[in-house]
Amino acid sequence: MIYRCATLAGASPAATDVARYTGNSPVAQSSRDRLRARRQAIAARRRRLIIPLIVAALLAVAVLFWLSRPRQAVAPQLAAPSAQALIQAGAPTAPPAVAPTPSGPAQFFHDQRLTYAPGFYVPEVQAFLDAQPGPLKTFSTPVGDRSHSFAEIVVGQSLYYSLNPQVVLALLESQAGLLSAERPSQQQLDWAMGYRTKDAKPGEDKLRGLTAQVRWAVRQLLYARRDFAAYPPLVFQDGTQSPAPAGWELSRYALARALAPATTPDQLDQRLMAFAATYTRLFGDPRPAPEDWPAPAAPFLSWPLEKPARITSFFDHDGPFLGRSGGTFSYWGRNEPDLSYDGHDGWDYASAFEPALAAAAGTVVFAGNADDNCATTAVVLDHGNGYRTLYWHLSSANVANGQQVGAGDALGITGASGCAFGPHLHLGVQYLGRSTDPYGYCGATADPWAQNPAGSASRWLWQDRPSPCGPPPAGALLVDTASPGFSNKGIWQTAPFGYGGDALFTRSVGEQPAAAATATPAATPLAPTVLAPTASASYRPQLTAGRYRVLAYIPYVLNGLDDAIGVTYRVTHAGGTSARSVDLQLHANEWLDLGTYEFAPGSAAVEIGNRAEFADQGVWADAVLWLPVEQ
Incomplete structure (x- = not known):
């Protein structure tokens, strides 16, 4: 819905915006009067026709009932779930790859629009400011060792605090007129959002200044989204508190939290309406649900560093x-x-x-x-x-x-x-x-x-490795600690995290004593046992001849032991056996890439022992994956 009306003579931009948003202008009122009269005439004609239509409809229903006798429906037989389906039924699943379902129009401001505006970044913000009479187009200030334009400041704050930058711009206009005022006063700039605190010393108010006001506003909007479930009261300019009305949407509550410290309880609704009307004038109606925003993506990310990192x-x-x-x-x-x-x-x-x-x-x-x-x-x-x-x-x-x-x-x-x-x-x-x-x-x-109303569903986004709680990739061969191809010797303990739900760990044997563990769990400690000197684990897949990439999953668990350094993995392949010494601390919570090899049926294996550089560290045995590589 687009709001259109004539500009009120002599009215301020904010007042005109409210008139547009609410329809309370003379033009809008006269239009409503004509529309009301037209509707009354139509209703009168409908009343004269309604009774004959009802009688005709009842007769038609009766005829159809006698002509068509319903037969008893037979419920379709559903196929029984396969054993594989039953196994996976209790496993966590990724969110479906579909677009978010539009929730319908909001009463005040759609929640999704509070945090996102597609394609509105520094160039677009600068172009928008260039088209406004206000001075923000030329404003710049140092941030650290750089000088940033106001467009960069707004976008940087919005990205950091998950906020639609258009919200910040609309607040600056509705609160201080900084977009439309060609020469705003220093007071307008210093108190752009209307937030004030008592000076500790004259001129040293921490909220004084345009960037401080913007920073305060975006943080208030963040805190409001954080606190929305608890629904704490609004705090006003004079320090008084008042509970927010029940049933407010997230966006309305968040914007009220941001505006309340700059106004009084009796003026809050007026401030909210002024903001909504200003936003509508500048960027369009914020109430409809987005309909063309992208659906969740398939995995597309890769490791963001040149080498493994803890x-x-x-x-x-x-x-x-x-x-x-x-x-x-x-x-x-x-x-x-x-x-x-x-x-x-x-x-x-x-x-x-x-x-x-x-x-x-x-x-x-x-x-x-x-x-x-x-x-x-x-x-x-x-x-x-x-x-x-x-x-x-x-x-x-x-x-x-x-x-x-x-x-x-x-x-x-x-x-x-x-x-x-x-x-x-x-x-x-x-x-x-x-x-x-x-x-x-x-x-x-x-x-x-x-x-969480302010949250988002999460899905596995790494394209270069599979999820530890999803099914193996198509064509891959997986050997986990519960698979027929797995065997182990020595004493191993079970940890509650790992591929498919859990993993095994044992204590390392080494030439040097280990330092104290860097972290010990406070909840559900695993209390590692003093183990026998040697332990080992073996993985033997049933695969066809071909070239495979071999991955071993290393879980991240606070088990009272630092992950071991210098653990050796041995991969048996068609060309012999390759050994790799690994620092498990660099690979915890990730798949360790053991290399790509040619494999022959019946001889493929991965083996790991508990010998390491240091004694009394953790050695893990979890899933090993053979990924076929196209020739």
Whole structure:
């Protein structure tokens, strides 16, 4: 629905916007009067015809009833599920590859539009600002060691906090007129969103200034989405609190949370309507459900570094809002108090000053310093399929806005910029503007992030390796610890995570004593047993002759032992036996690539023992996969 009406003479842009949005203009009122009279005349004619039509309809139904006697329907026989279907029935499944079902129009502002506007990045924001009378088109400010335009500031904040940048621009116009006012006052710029706090010292208010006001607004919108399930009261300019009306949509509540600190309870509805009308004038009606946004993608990402790296932080499915809720709810469906770190919205890979690679082909939509109070050097790619990947804490960015990159292209150098503890790559993935876990979800219970009104369903997105909780790829041969082709010697213990649900581990034997474990689980400790000196595991598939890539899955489990360094895998193939020494810490939670070989039937095998560089570390036995390679 598009709102059209004449501009009210002498009215402010905000007042005119409200008139357009609500229809309360003289033109709209006279139009409604004519429409009401026309409807009354039509209703009168309908009443004169209604009784004969009802009688005719009843007679027609009676005739049809006697002419057509219904026969008793026989229920179709459903085929019994196969044994394979029964086995997989309880296994976690990936979300279907279909577009999100439109939820219908919203009463105020559609929730999906709060977090996403397709194709609206720095060039588009700058072009929009260039067309406005206001001065934001030429505004620039230093962020860290760079000077950023206002378009870059808005896009950087919006990407970091999962927000539609059009919302920020509409707030600036409805609150301070900064788009339409050719020469706004310094007061309008200093208090652009209307947020004020008492100065600790004159002129030192932390909220004073355009960028501080924008940062405050986007954070309020983030906190509102985080807190929506709890529905805390609104806090107003004078410090008073008032509960939000029951039944508000997520977007209405979030925008009210952002506007309340700048107004009074009796003025909040007026501020909300002014914002909605301003947004409609600038960007179109925000209420209809999106109908042409991309469906969830098939796996398309690849490893974002040149070599394996240790995972230091997981995606938290219990609200990745950079807050604290008592642990990290991993994609395995368990809350782990000692799994780093609570509220994390991506994955961290230990990497010190090495190239960060594009996980897929795409367009650079941000390259610079994201202003999260820490000037984090970042690159963000849009992949043209509804997904974005975010590369955070870089020491330098080597690409520019608008640049096209291919999968595996270097984007910058990893580091520890911004609010980082030690050098690493933070990889975030967003689908339609909302954070999503590229490792999917493997829990037996429902994914809390998918059920969150502000959340998103997660699916496995890595094209270069299979999901640990999905079926093997077509044509692949899998030997797991419960398969007929698996055997082991010595004492092994069971861990609750791994391919297909669990894995085995044993204690290493080595020449040097191990240091203390870096992490010990606080919940459900596994209490590793002091084991016999030697242990081994063997995998023997029944395969046909051919060329195969061999992968071994290494689970990530806090079992009281550091993963072993210097563990040897031996692969028996048609050309003999190849050995590879591995640091399991670099491959935990991933598939270890053991190489590609020619195999002959009856002799293929993978073997692992518990000898390592250090004693008393963890050695894992989980699934091994043979992937056929086309000649």
